[in-house]
Amino acid sequence: MLSNTGGGFVEEKQSSSTEFLIKQRAFLKMYILTYLEDQHWYGLQLVEELRTQFKPLAFQPQHSEVYRALYDLEDEGYIKKGKVKLEGSKRAEIAIYMIADKEKAKAYKKLVKADIDRCDGLLRKALADNYS
Amino acid sequence: MLSNTGGGFVEEKQSSSTEFLIKQRAFLKMYILTYLEDQHWYGLQLVEELRTQFKPLAFQPQHSEVYRALYDLEDEGYIKKGKVKLEGSKRAEIAIYMIADKEKAKAYKKLVKADIDRCDGLLRKALADNYS
DNA sequence: ATATGAACATCATGTTCATTG
């Protein structure tokens, strides 16, 4: 279910129109899709990059949540998984991900953007209303 | 516990530094404190006003969550409760709230502002990173 | 140790129920 009649919501499971801010899951899915646009990535690599990116903003996503975002994206047909042997690694193979449906990915990101804009509106209204 | 060593977090119960966006509870507490600066309010009145304010942004807080925010603020000593008879109401009395400790309230709002600024940073970074 | 994945635990909330005028 990609579309939604109400506001700028993205995720599937929520009540009519009570949502506050965007969910971490949707936020991570958006970032993962962007990363995969340029190259292949594997799970922990994404975890590390995201943590590095958000460290200055005191947000350190957990590995489990990043993996869940990946499974979601795969289940929903946005990305696909490949197996790859890493040179010089004792590990036989790791899971690398790539975009499966470029248009679909773009559409999802568009929905997320709408929700982020909405959230930004909430925060800016809060700043104006409470700290003027 | 008002202070926090880590980032710009506000609420008490969370792990070291993994928080994503600000919690609805803290957000509502900030708004309630601002409303109470000017006049007395009672519970449902706050619910209705908040819903009106946020309707354009597709956020409709539940009455239970607003009440929980009020109980929190009272428990933590920011506000106090009075009982008042409403003219023309069949109901004997309702609970009205007012600021209990002006300085403390100001300090709390300052913490919330820091967290909102941090969240705003996350959203703006996301817009820059994913929709450039 | 790295990498993936699942299982379990908990918090933040939403939904529903109860009570009193």
Place this chain on the structure above:
DNA sequence: CAATGAACATGATGTTCATAT
């Protein structure tokens, strides 16, 4: 019905455990 409050239910996410290099 308005108002408050509590109870219950669920969802989103964090923490821990398991397995295989």
